[in-house]
Amino acid sequence: MNTKYRNFILSVGLVLLTAAATAMAQSPAPQSTPSDDGSSESTLAASFEFGVRGLKAEGDREKYKSDLNYRAGLRLFDSSLFWEDSRGDKPLDSVLFQFGGFGSDPQGNVRFSGAKTGLFKLDTSVRRVTYYNNLKNHAPPWSQAIPTESTHKFLDTKHEFGDIDLTMFPERQDFRMRFGYSFNTMRGPGTWTIRFPSMSGAIGSPTPNSFNVRGDEYMADSNFSSKANDFRIGVEGKLLGFNMGLNYGHRQFKDQTDYFINSRNIGLDPTNPTTGYTDQFNRAIRTKGNVDWTQYYINRTFAGKLDFSGRIIYSSAISKPNEIDYARGRTTSPANTVIDSYNSNFGGSVKRPQTRADVGFTYRANEWVRISNTFTFDQFNNSGNQQSLEQILGSIRTGNPPVNYTGATLSLFQYRADGLRRLSNLTEGDFQVSNKFSFNIGYRWTTRRVVRTSYNVTNGVIPVGGPGFEEIDNTTNSFILGARIKPTRNWAIFASLERGKNDNVFIRLANNDVFNFKVRSRNSWGQKFFLNLAVIYKDNEAEGLSTPITGTGGVIIFPTTQTFARTKSQYYS
Numbered sequence: 043m044n045t046k047y048r049n050f051i052l053s054v055g056l057v058l059l060t061a062a063a064t065a066m067a068q069s070p071a072p073q074s075t076p077s078d079d080g081s082s083e084s085t086l087a088a089s090f091e092f093g094v095r096g097l098k099a100e101g102d103r104e105k106y107k108s109d110l111n112y113r114a115g116l117r118l119f120d121s122s123l124f125w126e127d128s129r130g131d132k133p134l135d136s137v138l139f140q141f142g143g144f145g146s147d148p149q150g151n152v153r154f155s156g157a158k159t160g161l162f163k164l165d166t167s168v169r170r171v172t173y174y175n176n177l178k179n180h181a182p183p184w185s186q187a188i189p190t191e192s193t194h195k196f197l198d199t200k201h202e203f204g205d206i207d208l209t210m211f212p213e214r215q216d217f218r219m220r221f222g223y224s225f226n227t228m229r230g231p232g233t234w235t236i237r238f239p240s241m242s243g244a245i246g247s248p249t250p251n252s253f254n255v256r257g258d259e260y261m262a263d264s265n266f267s268s269k270a271n272d273f274r275i276g277v278e279g280k281l282l283g284f285n286m287g288l289n290y291g292h293r294q295f296k297d298q299t300d301y302f303i304n305s306r307n308i309g310l311d312p313t314n315p316t317t318g319y320t321d322q323f324n325r326a327i328r329t330k331g332n333v334d335w336t337q338y339y340i341n342r343t344f345a346g347k348l349d350f351s352g353r354i355i356y357s358s359a360i361s362k363p364n365e366i367d368y369a370r371g372r373t374t375s376p377a378n379t380v381i382d383s384y385n386s387n388f389g390g391s392v393k394r395p396q397t398r399a400d401v402g403f404t405y406r407a408n409e410w411v412r413i414s415n416t417f418t419f420d421q422f423n424n425s426g427n428q429q430s431l432e433q434i435l436g437s438i439r440t441g442n443p444p445v446n447y448t449g450a451t452l453s454l455f456q457y458r459a460d461g462l463r464r465l466s467n468l469t470e471g472d473f474q475v476s477n478k479f480s481f482n483i484g485y486r487w488t489t490r491r492v493v494r495t496s497y498n499v500t501n502g503v504i505p506v507g508g509p510g511f512e513e514i515d516n517t518t519n520s521f522i523l524g525a526r527i528k529p530t531r532n533w534a535i536f537a538s539l540e541r542g543k544n545d546n547v548f549i550r551l552a553n554n555d556v557f558n559f560k561v562r563s564r565n566s567w568g569q570k571f572f573l574n575l576a577v578i579y580k581d582n583e584a585e586g587l588s589t590p591i592t593g594t595g596g597v598i599i600f601p602t603t604q605t606f607a608r609t610k611s612q613y614y615s
Contacts, residue, residue, distance in 0.1 A: 083128050083129050085125070085126045087122075087124045089121055090121040095112065095115060096114055097112065108175050116145045117147055118142055120142035124136075124137070136156065136157050140152070148173075152167070152169075160213055162210050162212070165205075166205065169203055170200065173198070175198075195234070197233075200228070200229060201228045202226075203225060204224065207220070207221070207222045208222070215280060218277070221274065222272070222291075223271070223273055226268075228268045231264065232263075233262065234261075235262070236325065237257050237260075238257045238369050239369065239371075257318065257373055258374050260303060260310065260320055261303075262325070267298045268296070269296045271293070271295075276288060276290065283342055284342045286339065297329040298326075300324070301325040303323040320369055320372075321370055324366075324367070324368045325366070325367050326366045328365075332360055333357060334358050335358075337355045339353040349405075351402045354397070355396075357395070358394070358395045359394045361393075367385070368385055384434050388428065390427055393423075393424075395423055397419070399419040400417070409474070411472070413471050415470075421463045423461040423462075424460045424461070425457075427456060427458075430453070430455075431452070431453050432452045452500075452501065453502065454500055454501075455498070455499040456497075456498050458495070458496040459496070462493075463491045464489070464490045465490075466486065466488040467488075470483070477528070479528070480525070480526045481524060481525040482525075486520045487518070487519055488545060490545055491515050492513070492515075494511070495510060495511045518542065518543040520544060523539045524536075532567065542555075543556065552584065558578075561576070562575070576613070577614055578611075578613040581610050582608070582609045583607070586606075588604075
């Protein structure tokens, strides 16, 4: 089908409103109020633009709304209002309003800034985004138009988020305070695809042999709801010659999304419209959590030769997800298997504490030699558990009378923890031989420990051998070399080289052998013409060792395999 979109401006309304907006926007230069001595004390500048949008969309309107989502009606363009008064008898010295996009646009923003010299500075911003998605080209032919005029991945949400930041005594270097608040909300209707039944166990009683049920996928309506709030407080200043600051933040988040089917739904499989169905489905997502973080930094320069800086950040994130399902209907396989009640409850808790610290020193021996050292400590631990309970009750509608069964009950407890501790130290020396040549040389050392433990308890059965546990330690060393050459006043060449080993956070655990080289040339002719050329060469090798896969009775199906990957790349620009 040919689809054509045409947007046109309503002539009469636009001409009138544009004329009025132009008269305001193209006002004279900002007006100042003179004082008794002739100097300017206050300034006022404003710009406002309004308009009207007319709309005509021919073809698939849902496609147009999913791509653009512009509506007909009044529109507020980017506008601003600025006022400044240098006299000290006002609660504010300056005010700035900036706003635009509201009305018939899918997004809008408002910003306000106000300040009182020597006392405070306030910055606020609020943004709104209307998101619409109802494309019918997902997973054809099942996502075609249906009576509800919706597809299986429909979403119509309002996203509102903003920040408020207040700084007390902003001009002072010895003492400042900061306060902040942010919010983020998203809500609206939609649809989603769910599978019923989604039982991971098997139906067994009272049939002689256990068998798994096969379900279908169904479109469910949804009410999407997500909220988050952030609070911040901090203090900065000078103490005993040190610049330092302490900041604290707290974040709360919550997800309360519901999915539901309230009438008979035959599912997405068009080949079996009467075999499987669901009469009712309800899923409630209830996730909540919080994040607390603290940051402290300090720096100072001693005698103009020794620079010291340090930083430590600690954060702790906790999330408690929960999902409750209830459904009833009939499966597609085995045929005539009616599920009178499907219940599941999934709950858990996840925690991630992290600490990161940096300490750095730079010593200027003279104007030609500079030596620096940076030490980094990083440690975090991801740990969490999940508790789930699933149960199916129903009957098999074959035979006379139908055979009832208690179905399957699956109880599962899972726990997993991944931890990393990494120490790194980088030492570098910079040498300025002359105005035309300088070079640097460095050495990086890291040591890392990765720990993993996990276990599953299924229907109360503790795994043989107890929890699994792995621990890996490795160390890397690498050398760094760089140079800067300036053959002429307008031509400079930069080169850098790294050779040694480096590591990754988790994947892969083995070290990588690396050789990286980069050279860049920059030429300039006057202030208007520049020529930049660059070549990057990378040669990385990664070795690994796979974990053997065992089957029933501990029989090894796939033995341990040594892997090797080498990547070479060249970039020219």
